[in-house]
Amino acid sequence: METRGKLRDRKYNSARQFLPIAALIGLLIMGMALLAACGGDETETADTAVETEATSAGATDETTEASENAESVDAVQVGLLEPLSGPFADNGKMARLGTEMAVEEINANGGIKSLGGAKIELVIKDTGAAAPAQVANQLQSMIEQNDLSAVIGAWASSYTLAASTVAEQAGVPMVTESFADDITGRGYKYIFKIPASAELMGEEAVAKVLELAEEVGYEITTAAVVADNTSAATVSANAAADRLVARGVDVPVREFFTPGLTEGNSLAIKVLATDPQLIFVQGALSDMALLQNAFKEQGYEGPVLGAGSGFVVHDYGKTVGEAANGAFSSAGWNWDMPGEAAKNFAEQFVAKNPEFDFPGQEAGEDYAAMYIIAQALENAGSADPQAVRDALAEIDITEGPATILASGKVSFDETGMLEDTLPVIIQWQDGKPYTVAPESIASRDPIALGQ
Amino acid sequence: MDMLLQVLVSSVLLAAVYFLLSLGLNIILGVLDIVNFAHGAMLIVGAYATYYLYEYTGLSPWLLVFVDMIVVGGLGAILYLGYLQFTVNSPLVRMFALIGFSSVVVSSILVISGSDFRTVHLDYGTVDILGLPVRVSQIVAFGVALILGGATLFLLNYTKVGKAIRAVVDDRVSLWICGVNDKRLSLLAFTVGTALAGAAGGVLATYVTFGPDSGLSFAIIAFAVVILGGLGDLVGGALASLVVALVLTSVTVYWSSALTNTALFILVLLVLLVRPRGILGRGRV
Structure with a gap:
């Protein structure tokens, strides 16, 4: 009983000691709220580079x-x-x-x-x-x-x-x-x-890859679709799969993973078991880096296709490394x-x-x-x-x-x-995305993979 | 058959890394009764340390794994001396402190290094094992994990300090009576535990693309391994790593990658129900 009493006393003590600090924190919060009310988005505006006086x-x-x-x-x-x-x-x-x-x-x-x-x-x-x-x-x-x-x-x-x-x-x-x-x-x-339109971009990207494959005599009969299970990626992956199926390409694997992969090998084993000649990948940059490198290591040399998002991030080439070379994607705009x-x-x-x-x-x-x-x-x-x-x-x-x-x-x-508008189709070559289609705005010829 | 072989090889290689991931967590939990909620943050600090040291010094990332141990172990020692040693009897406070510490670490990395994903580009090519292409760096990671895991097991079982640390787990009071300074042992155990987390982070950095908050997914795996293997049971942990790696890989390959975490948690639940002391039944409850 005695110890319990002591403990309680100590608690009260510490609470009392804590009081000034709590008051200070409270004051700070109130002060901040007040500032926010007066200034609106002042902090946000202030740190823009706009030179208004x-x-x-x-x-x-x-x-x-x-x-x-x-x-x-x-x-x-x-x-x-x-x-x-x-x-x-x-x-x-x-x-x-x-x-x-x-x-x-x-x-x-x-x-x-x-x-x-x-x-x-x-x-x-x-x-x-x-x-x-x-x-x-x-x-x-x-x-x-x-x-x-x-x-x-x-x-x-x-x-x-x-x-x-x-x-x-x-x-x-x-x-x-x-x-x-x-x-x-x-x-x-x-x-x-x-x-x-996203529809147009997806259509054009698939068309371009298939056309290029035909040109170089690389037959695409089977494709795999891998995307994370966020809504944006799922929608574009399913649309790509449907487009491929509509063009007579078999898509036996549609794999949707939870973002934040800890390794890419097991997914690569599953996807490559169907022996695809084209892989559609969509997801966050870190996941794509793991996956694309795993595909490459397990011997996949065919083209990779994406739909914007991670594929148009500036760091894509750097992060994914060599496996990024030759990846196709649609984009809203490109620097060239x-x-x-x-x-x-x-x-x-x-x-x-x-x-x-x-x-x-x-x-x-x-x-x-x-x-x-x-x-x-x-x-x-x-x-x-x-x-x-x-x-x-x-x-x-x-x-x-x-x-x-x-x-x-x-x-x-x-x-x-x-x-x-034109659907911009890009391909990563030498660490940069180049516009490869449509022809009116293309700056480089696409490189063919998997021959 | 070919696919099965691929799954097996891939799982064995992964298991070593998972074992290393869980090692630090396991020691800290077993010896100190501290559920290290900052484990994910410690892993990521190790990964970033490797990234930056590799960028600026160009040393081999495998050497840097040992530097990571010093960096993260030092961080752990500061954390223990500065805060955790005062919270021995209040696990709840400790839990919140560690969660808080982990968000401080993650936010600091975000401020210092930005949200960009980082990779340590290592390309040693691939070799064929049983006719399957396996990354050389993955084999080295396997080796490093085995060496560190083996060294830890040896130190704990065959040295005086190691035995004393294990004795803390078994009976802290008897240890006091024997005149052993359990506070210093606790500090040592926490430092070693965090250092191992740093090493695991360094190994992760060599094959994973990571950002400031990537630690969580790996910490989840580490927690699963520790629970399956039995709290504080390192040999059980080694076995559990293999089980976890096999389950995660085969669920992905034969079923769906979206179900990996579900499978992992069901496995943990089952083991808790049937063998609460871990696979070997030697862990603590």
């Missing part, structure tokens, strides 16, 4: 004022909602670099002239590895706490599908780099999509697009970010997206999201930085799809 809070007020009587705006806010941490961080970071580069250029060239030289201010938010519903909430709070004229995001198709509903309800135009066809298939008025604008962008991007030897897919897409939005602001002569949306729907760009896209020009159809 106005503080975030000040800018917010002025923007509100300005959208009422146009012409004399100091700053126009554009949102960027991307996965900057978590499994898609590499992609999100590319998106951020591209967008920031466009903003810097636009502001340095005198901002939005029809708004009296208004500067663009980027409001950046990290989706992290959140669930799609949370991403919708994140966009909701971004819209509530700022005066966004438009928003760019949110990389993963599932994120964009959820977030675009919020954008639609709030009446804020959203430009996306996501692939999924559902995004523009719902009759939404405020969504604008840059890459070609034809035209002066694309060449300039690629050169300047590398000069500015020497850690990369070429700009990734998202960098190009969102660099163009930012320029498209800037042009819409210019045309609208207003920072009002409704006016920007209308200007986006009418937009017709045939020159300038926005033409780095595969289509070489920019206009949207009534669903919000970019018109005349």
Whole structure:
């Protein structure tokens, strides 16, 4: 009994000792909450490379004022909602670099002239590895706490599908780099999509690989499909399998694994037991590295095909190593697009970010997206999201930085799809992805494997 | 038949690595009664240590495995001296502390090294074993795992310190009576345990592409091996590694890779029901 009493006393003691610390922590939390309430996304805005002199809070007020009587705006806010941490961080970071580069250029060239030289201010938010519903909430709070004229995001198709509903309800135009066809298939008025339709890309990629195989006399009768069991990968893997089956290729193995593989050999044993001449792989970079190396070690020399995602991450070549060479994938954009604008962008991007030897897919897409939005602001002569949306729907760009896209020009159809888009098919050669199809934009001939 | 042979060879090679993965966890659990929830983080620190040391010094990753042991063992010693030794009687506090420590480690790696996946590119080619292509680096990993595992078993069974450490498991109070400083032994056991985790991380780095939070999937395997083998039973652990490797590989090959974790947990549940003291029945409850 005595010890128990003592123990209790000691507990009280330690609790009392802990009190000041607890109070301090409480105070800190309250302080932080207060700051957040005052500043809105201040921290997020502050660390963008935008050179606006106005503080975030000040800018917010002025923007509100300005959208009422146009012409004399100091700053126009554009949102960027991307996965900057978590499994898609590499992609999100590319998106951020591209967008920031466009903003810097636009502001340095005198901002939005029809708004009296208004500067663009980027409001950046990290989706992290959140669930799609949370991403919708994140966009909701971004819209509530700022005066966004438009928003760019949110990389993963599932994120964009959820977030675009919020954008639609709030009446804020959203430009996306996501692939999924559902995004523009719902009759939404405020969504604008840059890459070609996922359907088209998948079709084209399979067609290209089969065509190449035929050319070099490599017979593809059996293929294997391996993907992780996340929704995005499952959908593209099943679509690829169906396309292959439709073209008379037998697909005996459709394997869906849980992401975070600890070894690749057992899957390789299973897949290679069916003796495939083509393997479709889709998943996170770490898993693909394990799998592709295991395939190679167990003697597979045929082509590997993917659908965006990990295959267009800048580090793919470095991480997967030699087994990456010759891998095909579809992409929304590639750094070797034809035209002066694309060449300039690629050169300047590398000069500015020497850690990369070429700009990734998202960098190009969102660099163009930012320029498209800037042009819409210019045309609208207003920072009002409704006016920007209308200007986006009418937009017709045939020159300038926005033409780095595969289509070489920019206009949207009534669903919000970019018109005349081309499915970009890339192949990794010597550590870089090169566009190998369609012919009008190809920069290299595909290398054939498995002969 | 060919496929069966592939499964067997692949499993045996994997089993050695799994044994190494579980070794540190097993010692810490057996001697100190500490469920090391930071095991995954320790593995990953070892992997990153190999990655960076290899980048900057170009030393052989197999040599670096021993450097990893010093790095991660040192981290473990600091953690034990700075915190864990004060929590002997409060396992719950310890558990949360270790979970917290592990997220601090993972976040620090994220801040320092970013979320990029890392690989140590080792290409020694492949050799044929029983007519099957096997990576040379995998065979070296197998060898390193066997050497470290064997050395640990030898030290624990045939040296005085090792016997004392085993005695801590059996009866801490009698050890006090004999005048043995169990605190120093505990520190030693924790340091050795974390050092082995570091070594396992170093071996992993040579064949796996990893990111800051990749430790978890390997820690799960290590936990399964320890439970199957019996808590604190290292020989049982060796046997359990083989069982786990065989189950994981054959479930993937003959059934579905999505079911590997399910199979693993069912196996653990069954063993807990039927043989709670592990396969050999010599572990603790």
